[in-house]
Structures are given as structure tokens and as C-alpha cells.
Amino acid sequence: MDFRDLPSLAAALLALDARGVGGICLRGPSGPARDGWLEFLRSLLPPETPMRKLPMGVTADRLLGGPDLAATLAQGRRVVRGGVVHETHGGILLVPSLERVTLEVASALLGALDHGQVHLEREGCSAILPAAVALVGMDESRDDEEGPPRALLERIGIQMDLPARWTAPESDDWISAVSRARTLLLAPSGQSSPDAEGVRTALARSSLELGISSLRPLLHTFRATQLVGALMAEAAGDRNAGDPLPLPPEALSLAGALILLPRAIRIPADNADLPEELEGPPPPEPEGGPPEPEEELDASPKDVEPAAESQKPPPEADPPRGQDEPDPSCREEVVEIRPDQVVPVARALLPADWQPWGARGRTLRGQGGGRAGDETEDPFRGRRKGVRPGDPKRRRIDLGATLRAAAPWQGIRGREPGGPVRIEAGDIRIQIRVRPLGTRTIFVVDASGSQALRRLGEVKGAVELLLAESYRSREEVALVVFRDRSARTLVPPTRSLTRAKRLLRGMAGGGGTPMALGLEEALGLARSGQRDGKACRILLLSDGRPNVDRAGRGGRRAAMADALAIAGEVGRMGVPLVVLDTSPRGTDYLEELAGAGRGRAYHLPRADARRIRDRVNGEAWA
Amino acid sequence: MASPYPFSAIVGQDEMKLALRIAATDPTIGGVLIFGDRGTGKSTAVRALPALLPPIETVRDCPYRCAPSANGARCPDCKRTPLERADSQTIPVPVVDLPLGATEDRVVGTLDLERALVDGVRTFEPGLLARANRGFLYIDEVNLLEDHLVDLLLDVAASGENVVEREGISMRHPARFVLVGSGNPEEGDLRPQLLDRFGLSVEVVTPRSVDDRMEVLRRRDAYDRNPEAFHRRWRGPDGKLRSNLERARKLLPEIEVPDSVMRTATELCLSLGVDGLRGELTLLRGARAAAALDGEEVVDLHHLRLIAPSALRHRLRRDPLDESGSTTRIERAMAELLD
Numbered sequence: 001m002d003f004r005d006l007p008s009l010a011a012a013l014l015a016l017d018a019r020g021v022g023g024i025c026l027r028g029p030s031g032p033a034r035d036g037w038l039e040f041l042r043s044l045l046p047p048e049t050p051m052r053k054l055p056m057g058v059t060a061d062r063l064l065g066g067p068d069l070a071a072t073l074a075q076g077r078r079v080v081r082g083g084v085v086h087e088t089h090g091g092i093l094l095v096p097s098l099e100r101v102t103l104e105v106a107s108a109l110l111g112a113l114d115h116g117q118v119h120l121e122r123e124g125c126s127a128i129l130p131a132a133v134a135l136v137g138m139d140e141s142r143d144d145e146e147g148p149p150r151a152l153l154e155r156i157g158i159q160m161d162l163p164a165r166w167t168a169p170e171s172d173d174w175i176s177a178v179s180r181a182r183t184l185l186l187a188p189s190g191q192s193s194p195d196a197e198g199v200r201t202a203l204a205r206s207s208l209e210l211g212i213s214s215l216r217p218l219l220h221t222f223r224a225t226q227l228v229g230a231l232m233a234e235a236a237g238d239r240n241a242g243d244p245l246p247l248p249p250e251a252l253s254l255a256g257a258l259i260l261l262p263r264a265i266r267i268p269a270d271n272a273d274l275p276e277e278l279e280g281p282p283p284p285e286p287e288g289g290p291p292e293p294e295e296e297l298d299a300s301p302k303d304v305e306p307a308a309e310s311q312k313p314p315p316e317a318d319p320p321r322g323q324d325e326p327d328p329s330c331r332e333e334v335v336e337i338r339p340d341q342v343v344p345v346a347r348a349l350l351p352a353d354w355q356p357w358g359a360r361g362r363t364l365r366g367q368g369g370g371r372a373g374d375e376t377e378d379p380f381r382g383r384r385k386g387v388r389p390g391d392p393k394r395r396r397i398d399l400g401a402t403l404r405a406a407a408p409w410q411g412i413r414g415r416e417p418g419g420p421v422r423i424e425a426g427d428i429r430i431q432i433r434v435r436p437l438g439t440r441t442i443f444v445v446d447a448s449g450s451q452a453l454r455r456l457g458e459v460k461g462a463v464e465l466l467l468a469e470s471y472r473s474r475e476e477v478a479l480v481v482f483r484d485r486s487a488r489t490l491v492p493p494t495r496s497l498t499r500a501k502r503l504l505r506g507m508a509g510g511g512g513t514p515m516a517l518g519l520e521e522a523l524g525l526a527r528s529g530q531r532d533g534k535a536c537r538i539l540l541l542s543d544g545r546p547n548v549d550r551a552g553r554g555g556r557r558a559a560m561a562d563a564l565a566i567a568g569e570v571g572r573m574g575v576p577l578v579v580l581d582t583s584p585r586g587t588d589y590l591e592e593l594a595g596a597g598r599g600r601a602y603h604l605p606r607a608d609a610r611r612i613r614d615r616v617n618g619e620a621w622a
Numbered sequence: 623m624a625s626p627y628p629f630s631a632i633v634g635q636d637e638m639k640l641a642l643r644i645a646a647t648d649p650t651i652g653g654v655l656i657f658g659d660r661g662t663g664k665s666t667a668v669r670a671l672p673a674l675l676p677p678i679e680t681v682r683d684c685p686y687r688c689a690p691s692a693n694g695a696r697c698p699d700c701k702r703t704p705l706e707r708a709d710s711q712t713i714p715v716p717v718v719d720l721p722l723g724a725t726e727d728r729v730v731g732t733l734d735l736e737r738a739l740v741d742g743v744r745t746f747e748p749g750l751l752a753r754a755n756r757g758f759l760y761i762d763e764v765n766l767l768e769d770h771l772v773d774l775l776l777d778v779a780a781s782g783e784n785v786v787e788r789e790g791i792s793m794r795h796p797a798r799f800v801l802v803g804s805g806n807p808e809e810g811d812l813r814p815q816l817l818d819r820f821g822l823s824v825e826v827v828t829p830r831s832v833d834d835r836m837e838v839l840r841r842r843d844a845y846d847r848n849p850e851a852f853h854r855r856w857r858g859p860d861g862k863l864r865s866n867l868e869r870a871r872k873l874l875p876e877i878e879v880p881d882s883v884m885r886t887a888t889e890l891c892l893s894l895g896v897d898g899l900r901g902e903l904t905l906l907r908g909a910r911a912a913a914a915l916d917g918e919e920v921v922d923l924h925h926l927r928l929i930a931p932s933a934l935r936h937r938l939r940r941d942p943l944d945e946s947g948s949t950t951r952i953e954r955a956m957a958e959l960l961d
Contacts (some may be wrong), residue, residue, distance in 0.1 A: 064723050067735070078736045107722035107766050114665065114762075119721040121728035121750060124735045150808065151763055154660045196843065197836075204835035213828040214661030215838055222839060396725075400733050400788065410742070421739050498807045 001173050001235065003228065003254055004349055007037055008169050008592035010158050010258055013045035013227045015178050016185065018092055018134030019116070021259070022216070025098060025148065027139045033166040034138065038094075040168040041136070044178050050091030052084055056100065063108050065129060066122045067399070074420070078125065085112045086129040091509035098137035098148040106149040109135070113155045124399060157220035161354070181230040184245065195247035199225055202252055203260075206342045217259050218271040224255035234458030249341065256507035268343060270357070306402035329596055390430040439475040439537070440493055440529040441466065441616060444522045446542035447483035452509030455582055459541060460504045461609025465618060467497040476534070478525050479504070482518030485552040489521060493529065512554060514540020515546035515593075516562035523566065526575045537576040538599075539616060541607065542590060543583035560589065567597035582607045627845055629670035630859035631852070632663050633838045634829050640912070641822045641932050642667060643863070645800045645910040646675055647870045651904060652821030653801035655764070655781055655812075655936065659828040663838075664804040668717065668760045673860050675715040676868050679757055682709040685748045686795050687716065687755050695796035716757030718750055718799075720775075722766055729771060730778075730786050731793070751775075751784045754799040764803030764824045765812055772812070775801055776819045789884065821904045822929075823936035825949060870914035877910045879921045886959060887926060893955045896937045905933045922959055930956055 003009050014019045028034060042051065054063075064083045075450050085093065085108070087604035093109075095101060111119055116132035135156055138339050153159070193199075203218050212218075228251035261267070270348040406427040413422040445459050446452070463477050477500065479491035491503045519540070526536035549558040550566070577599030581590045586603040594601035600619075604611060632639065656664045680687040686697040690710040700708065718727065731749035738744060750759065759775070761767055778784050784797040786939050803820070805812075817823070829835050845852040887905045894901075906921075908929035913921045935948040 060723055072735070072739065077740060103766060104723070107763065110763065111721050111723075119719055121721055121724035123725055123749070124727060124729060124732055151766065151806070197840075200836045200839045201832065203839060204832040207835065208830065208832065213659045215663075215828060215835070216661035218835065218839055219842055222843065399726075399735055403733070403735075403738055415742075418741065421742065496808050 007166050011041040012226055017226045022220040023134035024158040025137045025139050025156045026162050028162035033164055035161055036168040040269040043171045048339050050088050052088040053094040064118050065120050067125050080125045080127050082129045085131045086118050088133045089130045092136050093133045095137040098139045099141035106152045139533050140540040158258045181234045184230045193244045193247045199247050199252050202342045209268045211266050212263050221255045221259045225252045228254050253345040256342055257349040261346050387429040392428050395430035398429045398431045439479050439536045442522045442525050443479045443537045444518045444540045445481050447481045447509040448511050448513040458609045462612035465613040480518055480521045482514050487517035489523045512548040513546045514548035516550040516566050539578050541580045545589045564596045567593050571598035580604050626669040627666050628856035628860050629674050631841050633834050638826050641824045644911040648797040649716050649800050651907050655820040655823040656804040657807050658826035659960045660806055662826045662828050668802050672714045672717050674864050677712045677714050682711045697795040718754040718759050720761045733753050746791050751797040755797050759799045759801050761803045763805050765805040770838045817936040824932050837876050850931045873914045877913050883921050901934055901937045908933045
């Protein structure tokens with residue numbers, strides 16, 4: 001058994017306490033590796049564990065539960081039926097394509113993940129149903145695509161890339177190890193492990209080094225460390241049930257590699273071989289990563305908690321602090337876990353080219369997109385606009401309207417006084433819901449040449465202005481920058497000013513002008529936006545002609561032709577294009593480009609933040 | 623669910639704790655919005671509230687928890703019953719969770735389906751707003767809640783009354799509650815119109831010192847291992863907070879605001895360019911409640927300073943080109959005025 005085989009270890013931890021470690025988000029394409037891993041997981045789980053797959057496009061009533069209409073009508077009293085989440089109580093909910101989960105579904109899952117129950121307040125039903133489930137989510141998104149909803153990912157403990165060529169180990173050893181570790185864990189151990197304080201110190205320090213702000217992953221890692229500790233103790237074979245479990249440094253590093261490192265927004269420089277005397281957290285030097293607030297990194301707790309005095313042992317038994325203090329009898333066993341070793345050791349467990357998810361610049365979904373003006377009909381979400389007869393399988397049923405529709409016919413249908421109401425298929429009314437349609441404005445900014453920095457500064461201002469004002473219309477903004485030989489999405493589509501500001505901090509300028517690449521990148525964002533039903537538009541800011549082509553090679557002619565070709569594609573896709581020419585005298589080429597994209601060009605030699613914003617707002621994008 | 627994690631055992635987060643205690647002292651303050659980092663104990667704090675609040679007296683079995691007194695707002699049923707005949711009971715202050723998947727009919731209340739089916743009678747079945755009357759209504763991830771529901775909640779919270787006209791039902795009942803919403807700004811903010819209607823807004827950041835983080839882990843571990851012992855340990859501090867709250871509520875009507883403090887509050891709002899009177903009113907109410915919690919009978923500048931960030935930060939006009947956040951701007955303005 002190799003504990004360093006992280007996918008196997010993850011499966012074992014899930015089999016021991018899936019909720020304790022917060023479930024898993026498994027990244028990678030579907031394929032034999034994933035199937036093999038799932039099968040391996042199933043073989044380790046106690047056979048009676050419920051495991052349900054969440055179907056794509058599941059409706060809220062099936063997910064959470066709701067009135068069972070047929071039974072309600074048949075029995076003449078309200079019958080509540082629990083949904084898939086409740087039916088999986090005590091088990092594992094498999095979510096294929098976690099990145100495609102709608103926000104409605106994600107919201108519905110939050111309660112089950114946080115409190116282990118479904119609080120149902122729907123369609124005239126009110127109930128609290130047990131639903132202690134853990135998620136096993138499959139994230140198939142690539143780094144440049146939108147990932148799973150943030151609120152959901154925050155609550156998932158293990159986040160792991162599954163190598164495409166991973167194969168499951170022989171499961172017999174693991175099965176017996178897991179079942180023996182389970183016995184060790186079940187044995188009531190009144191005292192905490194003597195190593196617990198060391199683990200907590202290491203967790204507190206390394207999470208700060210890694211730039212992890214939330215405390216949830218720390219709790220998950222702590223539990224995972226206990227589980228790994230149990231597996232290791234079981235492997236060593238010298239444990240009696242009831243002994244406090246050891247929490248060796250390797251256990252913490254393994255748990256850290258599964259839960260902490262993936263959410264890092266920076267990995268501190270490798271300092272495993274620094275002198276032993278080095279005390280305290282090493283200064284984290286983010287390398288081009290987004291800087292995080294660190295003001296209070298070294299601050300001692302500002303004021304002693306008012307509660308601190310009251311931690312003196314109360315008259316009752318149960319010495320509170322003593323629980324955490326090492327039992328003198330096993331003091332010699334205490335393993336010092338040097339806080340500064342955890343991260344490097346955990347990092348070494350991951351592949352050399354691995355990058356933390358948090359540092360890959362991925363977009364996670366917040367609310368389902370920008371909103372402006374127009375409305376679109378939506379089966380479930382949004383404002384109720386009315387009712388109409390229809391098929392209750394595809395829309396929310398409107399019980400009140402249904403009953404009203406049935407009421408006049410009761411006498412004719414022979415309802416007895418006090419007997420059930422007689423409802424026929426034709427009485428069924430469904431709700432019409434509308435939600436506002438979203439927009440996505442994609443800025444494509446030329447960061448080449450001498451004017452780059454000034455232009456970037458103004459665009460940054462314009463993006464911030466637009467976002468600050470967009471609460472009314474709720475639109476999304478994205479920013480693509482091209483310079484030198486490449487283009488990249490500096491700000492993935494977002495509605496959050498907070499997020500955009502953070503991403504906009506590290507912009508560079510100068511070099512060649514690969515306009516085609518920039519437009520191509522923007523086109524990709526527009527395409528994914530359109531898939532989600534958003535109205536997308538592209539705003540290009542430049543002051544000249546491109547000189548780097550689509551393949552990243554220099555050469556004016558090919559570069560110009562390529563950019564025109566992509567602009568043409570933008571036009572064919574029906575994505576409105578506006579070109580802001582910021583050169584002093586105006587450039588014919590940019591006008592030609594706008595024409596190729598069926599868009600408009602404006603000459604704005606002094607384009608400052610407010611002018612750019614006014615152009616976006618003033619444009620009749622169509 | 624096991625008994626919730628005790629309020630006083632939450633490490634740090636003083637601004638959030640104070641805001642919740644102030645809202646509990648003076649519910650007319652108009653709700654609390656808690657925005658910030660994930661996993662910082664926002665929900666934990668709200669769920670721990672009932673243990674801090676003195677229980678309330680209600681008309682027995684009244685679904686709206688009407689107070690058995692002449693001056694409180696009462697539901698139609700209670701209005702019909704003469705007061706001297708009303709039987710009363712004591713219950714803990716309700717703290718009602720509004721789950722994100724809730725439908726509008728369950729929030730406002732709707733036709734009682736069972737009675738409609740069985741007896742063919744139209745009766746009103748109270749919703750979550752009724753359950754939250756005289757207590758707290760909590761929405762986690764409030765920025766993920768559909769806008770029309772947030773609108774509706776703020777309307778009811780402001781008027782203190784839920785008016786239902788749907789499914790052929792016509793009903794109005796008291797719904798006075800403190801709305802508490804929490805969320806993470808990276809998932810999109812609330813519209814400014816909604817922001818402004820929350821009385822207080824607090825920013826929570828995750829503890830950034832090693833010791834605080836360790837203390838969180840330590841306490842959580844102790845709680846998970848033996849919840850009863852943990853509760854015993856924190857019963858004292860929680861009890862102190864409760865009696866403090868009780869005293870503050872009694873003291874509140876007596877508290878004076880000197881003219882000089884009132885003037886400073888106005889000047890602060892003017893210098894920050896806060897529109898409307900709501901900011902000033904909240905500022906004064908909050909300062910008064912803060913004084914009551916301190917056991918003092920006169921509001922002084924210290925109380926104003928304590929509450930100003932929570933009362934004003936969500937009312938500042940956004941200036942995205944000004945890099946400093948609203949908290950800094952308020953502190954700057956206060957320093958200019960007060961020092």
C-alpha cells in the first residue's frame with residue numbers, strides 16, 4: 001500500500017469519513033482512470049453506503065423534494081416526498097460535470113453540505129429532512145473554462161487532479177486497512193492526540209503562507225490528518241483501540257497535499273533546505289501571483305478574547321484545556337512537526353509541473369451571469385410572471401391556480417362533501433417565470449507599443465467604473481490583453497468589482513501587436529457566453545496595426561490579414577464589435593477591421609476611463 | 623441538529639458580534655448584512671443567537687407569536703380575542719433560516735393546501751415571515767437569493783407587516799424581524815438599493831494571525847469531540863452576554879444623545895457624502911444601543927466611532943477610482959472630525 005498514491009489515499013479517506021474531509025472534487029476528463037477510481041472508491045466504502053448519481057438537469061423538486069402531487073390528490077392530504085439529496089442521506093452524492101451544475105442546484109446543495117439536512121420550504125411544503133451527504137464531484141473543465149460554482153467548491157475538501165493514466169491498486173490490502181482503521185477510529189478516545197497542537201500550529205501557519213483565507217479547509221485537513229494517522233497506525237499494527245491516535249508529520253503532509261495545496265493562491269519558495277534555526281513563517285514571496293492582504297500576518301492576537309479568562313476550568317469536571325495537553329505518559333512519542341516543513345513536503349508529493357488551482361487564473365462561477373434589460377423565460381428561476389395550462393413535468397406547478405381551475409367543476413364531477421377535490425389533467429396550471437437576460441462585455445486591449453501602459457490604466461479605470469455601476473444592470477465584464485507574441489484573459493468574465501480589482505493589479509505592457517490572437521481569445525469568451533444565453537459584445541482598443549500573426553510570428557502582412565479574418569468571424573457569429581482607435585490621427589486599418597466585423601469604429605484619441613465607459617453605455621449594441 | 627456552537631466561543635470577529643448584539647438590543651435598526659471571507663463563522667454566529675436572547679412571551683399557539691399585550695401588533699385572530707382571555711406561553715426568540723431554494727409561497731404564506739383539498743376551504747397557511755415575527759430571519763449567501771425575494775423581504779422588514787394577496791387569500795399579519803444576510807462579495811454584490819436598506823453592514827475577514835487560527839481549530843475540535851462539555855464551558859460567558867443584553871434593552875429608552883454628538887454624526891455623514899437621512903438615523907440608533915450595552919446612559923463620541931463603520935460603509939457612493947475601501951474612508955473622515 002502506497003499512501004503517497006494520492007488518488008488511492010483520497011478514496012480511503014472518503015471511505016472512512018467522507019463528510020469529515022468534505023468530499024472531493026476530482027478534476028480530469030472522463031475515461032478509464034476516473035471509472036477505475038470510482039470503482040476503487042466503491043470497493044472501499046461499506047457496502048450499505050448509499051451512492052446516488054445526480055442527473056444533469058435535475059429539477060429542484062426532485063433534488064430537494066416537494067409535494068407529491070399524485071399522492072396528495074389521491075389521499076386528500078398533503079404528502080411530502082423527499083428528493084435525491086434526502087434519499088442519499090448517510091452516503092455519497094456523485095455529481096458528474098460539477099462545472100455545469102446550475103446555481104440553483106448548487107444553492108440547494110449548500111444546506112445539505114453545511115448542516116446535513118434539507119430544509120424544505122417549497123410549494124406549500126415545509127419540512128426538515130436528514131441529508132448528511134458528501135459530494136464526489138467530477139470537474140471536467142479545462143483551465144481556461146469556467147469551473148464549478150465557488151460557493152460549492154469552497155465547501156468541498158479534497159481537490160485533486162486525476163492523472164489520465166492512473167490505475168487503481170490491488171484493492172484487497174486497502175479494503176482491510178480501511179476497515180481496521182475504521183475500528184480504530186470508532187473506539188472512543190477521550191483524549192486528543194498529543195500531536196494535535198503541533199498539527200494545529202502547522203495548519204495555521206501553512207494556510208497563511210499559501211494565502212488560504214477560509215478556515216473550512218483547515219478543519220477538513222485536520223480531520224484528514226486524523227484519518228491518515230489511523231491508516232498509518234493500522235499499518236504499523238501496534239495500536240490498541242482507545243489509544244490516542246498519533247498524527248505524524250507525514251499524515252499532515254499527505255492531508256495537506258489533498259486539501260490545502262490545491263486551494264493555494266501561491267506556493268512559497270521551496271525552503272525545505274533552509275537552516276534548521278529558521279524560526280517563524282518564511283516570508284512568502286508571491287511570484288507574480290495575485291497579492292493577498294497580509295497586513296496582519298505577524299500580528300499577535302490584538303486583544304485577548306473576553307472569553308479567555310473564562311477558560312479557566314469551570315467547577316464542573318472535564319478539564320477543558322487539559323484535553324489538548326499532551327498526556328505525560330506519551331510525551332516521548334511527541335513528534336515535532338515543524339510548521340515550515342509541511343508545505344514543501346506536501347508540494348513534493350504532487351507532480352513537478354503541478355500548479356495550485358487558485359493560481360491558474362480560472363473563473364469560478366458566482367451568480368449565473370450578468371443581467372440587463374431583456375428577460376428570458378426560465379423553467380424554474382426568476383420572477384413569477386403568470387400561469388398557464390401545461391405539463392407539470394417541465395415547469396413548476398402552480399397549485400393554487402390548479403385548484404382554482406378545478407373548483408367550478410367539483411359539483412359536476414361528483415365530489416362528495418369532505419371528499420377529495422377532483423382534479424383532471426386539464427386543470428393543471430404551470431408557472432411562467434422570467435429572468436433577466438445577461439450581457440458580457442469583453443474588452444480586448446492592445447498592450448503593445450509605447451502608449452500601452454497609459455491605455456491599460458484608462459481601460460482598468462473604465463472596467464472598474466462599469467462594474468461599479470453595473471449593479472443596476474448586472475452585467476459581466478471580461479478583459480483580454482494582447483502584447484508581444486501572445487494574448488491572455490487577464491480578467492475572466494466577472495461581475496465582481498472586488499475580483500476584477502484584484503486581477504487588474506498585475507498588468508504589463510510593450511512589445512509586438514498580436515491583434516489576431518487577442519480577438520481570437522475574445523471570441524472564445526463570447527462563444528462560451530453565448531452558450532450560457534448571454535448577450536456578448538467585444539470592445540477593441542488599439543492605436544495601430546498588428547504586426548504579429550495568429551501563430552505568434554512577426555510580419556505585418558500576415559498579422560493584418562489574420563486579424564481581419566477573425567474580425568470577420570466575430571461578425572458572422574453576430575457578436576457586436578466596437579473598435580476604439582486611440583491613435584492621435586486615426587488609423588484606416590482599424591476602420592477596415594471594424595467593417596470586417598460588421599461593427600463600428602470610433603476615433604477617440606484621448607480615451608480616458610470615463611470616455612470609454614460612456615462609449616460602452618452609449619453604444620446601441622445590436 | 624446538535625445544539626449550536628456557542629456565540630462567545632467564536633474567535634475574534636468583534637465587529638460582527640457587536641453588530642448582532644446591537645440589532646438584538648434595538649431591532650428597529652433595520653437588519654444586519656455580513657459580507658466577507660468564506661469560512662469565518664458568519665452562520666455560526668447567527669445560529670448561536672437564540673442562546674443570548676431573553677425568551678419572549680406570546681399568545682399560546684399563535685402562529686404569528688403575537689405578544690399578549692395591548693400595545694404590540696397582533697394578528698387578526700389575536701385581535702378578535704379579548705386580551706384578558708388570552709393564554710400565554712414563553713418561547714425562545716425565533717431565529718428562522720431562509721433556505722435558498724425556498725419558493726415565494728412558503729416565504730409569505732399561502733393557501734393551506736391540505737384544508738383546501740380536504741374541506742374545500744380557503745385558509746391561510748403562515749409562511750416563514752410569520753415564523754420569524756419578533757425574531758431573526760437569516761439568509762446565508764444572500765447574494766445568491768433571487769432578487770425579487772430579497773426585495774420582498776426588505777419591504778416586509780421595513781413595514782413590519784406582511785400583506786398577502788394571492789391564491790384568492792387576503793391576509794395581513796405582523797412580521798417584525800431583524801433580517802440578517804451573509805455572503806461573499808466575490809460572487810457578486812447586492813444592488814445598492816438593497817444595500818442601503820440594511821441598517822448595519824459588517825465586513826468579516828478571516829483571522830490572519832497564527833494564534834487566532836489555532837484557537838479556532840482548538841475550539842472546534844473540543845466542540846466536535848464533546849459538545850456538552852464545550853457548552854458547559856461557555857455557559858458562563860454566554861450567560862453574561864445575555865444579562866448584558868437584557869439590561870441594555872431596559873436601559874435603551876432612557877439613553878440620551880447630547881447635541882454635540884448629534885452634530886458630529888451629521889457632520890460625519892455630510893463629509894462622507896452619505897445621501898438621505900437613513901445613515902444618520904442608523905448611526906444615532908446604533909450609538910445609543912452601543913451605549914446601552916456599555917451600561918452608560920449618555921452616548922459619547924466613542925460609541926459613535928464604534929458604530930460608524932458598520933452604519934455607513936454600505937451607504938458611501940462607490941468611487942472605483944479611489945483605491946481605498948469604504949472602511950478606510952470612514953476612518954479618515956472620523957479622524958478628521960474627532961481628533
